[in-house]
Amino acid sequence: MNAIQLDPQGGLDALVELLLADGFRVVGPVVTGGVIAYDDLSSGDDLPTGWAVEQAPGRWRMHETGDQTRFGYTPGAASWKQYVFPAHQEVLRIRRTDGSFAVTRPPAPERPFAFIGVRDCEVTALEVLDRVQLDPDYPDPRYAERRRDAFIVAVTCAVPSATCWCTSMDGGPVPQHGFDLLLTELNDSDGHRLLAESGTDRGAELLARLPGSLATPLDRSAAVAVGAADTDILAPKLSGKELPTLLAGTELHPHWEEVADRCLACSNCTMVCPTCFCSTFTDHPELEPDVASRTQEWASCFQLDHSNLGGRPVRASVSARYRQWLTHKLATWTEQFGTSGCVGCGRCTTWCPAGIDIVQETLALIGPAADRDNTDRDITDRDITDRASDHRDSGHRASDHRASDHRDSGGPGTA
Amino acid sequence: MTRPTVAVWKFASCDGCQLTILDCEDELLAIAAALDFRMFLEAGPEEMLDHFDISLVEGSITTNHDAERIREVRERSGIVVTIGACATAGGIQALRNYADVEEYTRHIYARPDWIDTLATSTPIAHHIKVDHELHGCPINKEQLIATITALLAGRRTPVTSHSVCVECKQRGTPCLLVSEGTACLGPVTHAGCGALCPSINRGCFGCFGPSESANLPGLLEVLRVAGNDEHEVLASLRTFNVTKFDTGATP
Structure with a gap:
């Protein structure tokens, strides 16, 4: 693995420029509509500068820090899923001609994607999605086209949020694999800089063209320290590996009904989930005679008709739908695909309008927290911010601002 | 035909x-x-x-x-x-x-x-x-x-009855309720508009009526905790679909 030091401004500008010149469609985090979401980048300037994010169950707030931090926030509103598995896409178009059909399919994307700012949980999420969509028996050709040759620029998480729980799901702040380049933002007595490391040959090839200086051993140990600090903050809440066993036999647990009282069955959790892969196909006859199209759209197990069998839903109650989602995600996915369906990114918790917390609900289902180790969940954004700041010499984070906007209630529905 | x-x-x-x-x-x-x-x-x-x-x-x-x-x-x-x-x-x-x-x-x-x-x-x-x-x-x-x-x-009409939230997510509109605390009826409202209002930074006001599994008490509690005036929230349910958004309370 090669490593260099990059300037946080010029280095990212050069990175985006080189990837564009190499023919990639470059996508990364941008500030848009009050959130950080992913969008096409035309230059390194499009990446956020000086933003911090608070996440809690059912709550997202962000504010400017006044500093030059480039990656001081956690994964945003949407996931990379939207690029490799779009929310809505035309699959084919059919025209009837003289007793036959002419079928045309949309062309494959012209350029492979380059994703900048992929977190460890997101690298894993793409791999989880790959196992589903590129299953040798049932591959999704459109997914394969979009995923092919995607260039992954991963980023070490410096400031996880209160809804993150990757360490419970075998992940952590520092991506270990699945990237072409890995960036780690450092801001200490040696200055503000990005440490860039390569994970593949083509990553090393790009690294060689970036305008940076060779990283010293000190740089890399500092980068590891960032990750180690966060691992400490994010002590595992539960053991993801044990969940298939622990959740088996909870089918009739009264807690499913308790969740259903709060659950709005709105499908937000599944839409923001980076691994939820359910979709539906719709045929559209057009006004023009003898022409029809077929589209594929995201679907959700919270939709009533999702479980229709013989015209009737098998999972009519919301409790049955929540149970299906949670147990599939955390337990039966393993039996089906060989990994958990959850990477611990916390999006389902942050973006649930009712603030339903997947960790809390799971703990309620599998038994008293006292029976297991490391089940303390009383970590707030402020704790994380303050403790993260302790590991930074500059102490540049506007913790006062954070504190003033902080709500102890943790968002709607958690009281 | x-x-x-x-x-x-x-x-x-x-x-x-x-x-x-x-x-x-x-x-x-x-x-x-x-x-x-x-x-x-x-x-x-x-x-x-x-x-x-x-x-x-x-x-x-x-x-x-x-x-x-x-x-x-x-x-x-x-x-x-x-x-x-x-x-x-x-x-x-x-x-x-x-x-x-x-x-x-x-x-x-x-x-x-x-x-x-x-x-x-x-x-x-x-x-x-x-x-x-x-x-x-x-x-x-x-x-x-x-x-x-x-x-x-001669096909079944393709009208789905899930929530407006699905349409927000499909078009990439971030949740206004979560990111700004905006009063939004999207989680209990029947899809079909393409999530028009949230796309221009306005909460959904429910003009398509309730979605298939609308949990009104659940949403009212969410909006209350988010700091919305209860009277205004109830008033927002009493518009074009007043007969369908039955909160059990007399308007």
């Missing part, structure tokens, strides 16, 4: 859903080529046939005369499609259902004795069998065209 005959009927309504038909603009010629509009006063045609293959019905039933007329429409029609919140839920005029309509007429009209109206505004489906319903205030153009093409092809 080859170029079916079509009637568009108006009951108690504002004509906005009829205008959505005319608002199809780019598709209008294709629609006119596919459908044979014989009765559509808003657009001109006025030919009473014994039988219309398709009737599009806008508006609610608020008078005895209309209660009779809708039965006649049913008898003359092959397929009846109700369009809009008035026809499917009774409309905003159904606020009368929770008040004294005589008191309303006394306050509003110079000669209340000239007003002959029912005490309630009711959806078309309370009076006749309805084959398909298109929700919204007004209806959505794409849903209308999809319904027309499905009827022409």
